[in-house]
Amino acid sequence: MLARKQAEAADARRETEPAPGTPRLIRVLIADDHPLVRRGLAAIINMEEDASVVGEAGDGEEAVALWRRLRPDVTLMDLRMPKLEGVQAIRQIRAEDPGAGIIVLTTFDHDEDIYAGLRAGAKAYLLKDVQPEELFRCIRAVHAGEAYLQPRVAAKLAQRMHEETLTEREVQILRLLAEGKSNRAIGQALFITESTVKSHLKSLFVKLDVTSRAEAIALAAKRGLVKF
């Protein structure tokens, strides 16, 4: 698998390429919707002796397209991006190469995001408050085929295991709830009766351990189940 990746990489060398002479650089692709962050990350990664940024993507679609062309060793992927969410982009990439080394690099420490990111196939999940040194360590680890988790992230993930998982329907209802809709409006939106909505809400409240819809919204926001 490694041999194959190297071979494909050889003819795909295009894009930003600051140090061509040096042998065996870790080829990094950056996907982040903030140009400032992309350029900043690229700058500090390129300062490292063993890594080189070969491409930058500003949204999920671009990330997948660039990954196909460049076949980077490591992809740094933000989650919240236009056009295609990071999680979806990861799925598409992993569908083509299950061994692809992808690092989620984001500000969100919601357990839901972490879980979704890793489930999609990311090898590592880093919060943007990491020290640069830790990022470099992570890049090298993923390049070597290893997984990498920050303690904080691992703790969040473990915590999620102990939490009740909501059904698809419950999440739908929770989202509509968070938009401020009434039970009746939720029912109309989902083509079910108000009774059914209440029924779902009941189990929802039990699972989230709350007693009011307002509490439910607050908790859902904290966990990243709904986005504003």
Add this chain to the structure above:
Amino acid sequence: MLARKQAEAADARRETEPAPGTPRLIRVLIADDHPLVRRGLAAIINMEEDASVVGEAGDGEEAVALWRRLRPDVTLMDLRMPKLEGVQAIRQIRAEDPGAGIIVLTTFDHDEDIYAGLRAGAKAYLLKDVQPEELFRCIRAVHAGEAYLQPRVAAKLAQRMHEETLTEREVQILRLLAEGKSNRAIGQALFITESTVKSHLKSLFVKLDVTSRAEAIALAAKRGLVKF
């Protein structure tokens, strides 16, 4: 005022200082709680010929302290930071030098944040999705004593003008509401009766143009009036 700033800057040259020979560099201080972002920003700013990052702060307190020591020409300030919020840090700095050039650089485009940042005395408000070129332009503008607003930010600000402003009490109640508290609980928290809470809620609903507490929470979250 400019002359004074230059004079003070002369003896304060310490910290990170990559290009000392070149004359009249714009001396930039970065305050952001993400080391990765700090280093990234510093890297690309230092690539510019006329600017140089002289210091990096990881929280609000550090930002104020470093600003005192370094007296930079321009300060890039994130809003959400540990220990001391960006807005507070801006206030403290402006209290010492009303002419201080401060640029808010953040991901939040909530009108409330924008308003608070500029009211505190920032000369510019940039969203992190700006192109690096625009950031450089902004730094130069602020260094020249000018204000700088992105069209998107200006639009948000204009929009806010047409919105009803909430009273202090109403904001307090809105925050407790967003935590999922009942009217009674809110009353107990604020040492007022439930009737009074309802009374405030009435005007709150009218101002926000909503009909339920859930809607109010959703809207407040969108506007940045409450943080999760």
Add this chain to the structure above:
DNA sequence: ACGGATCTCCCTCGAAAGGGGGAGGCACGC
């Protein structure tokens, strides 16, 4: 001294929301 804004508290009343139960249908896995 005045209006205006804000905060405080009170009333009623109908409409939602929440708590307690039960129950049928349906798909999925063991």
Add this chain to the structure above:
DNA sequence: GCGTGCCTCCCCCTTTCGAGGGAGATCCGT
């Protein structure tokens, strides 16, 4: 084929909300 989980809908009942009024107190700027 039988349980299990999920979705659907129903009942009753109590509590809370939200809408409609009104009203006194304070502070502040003019």
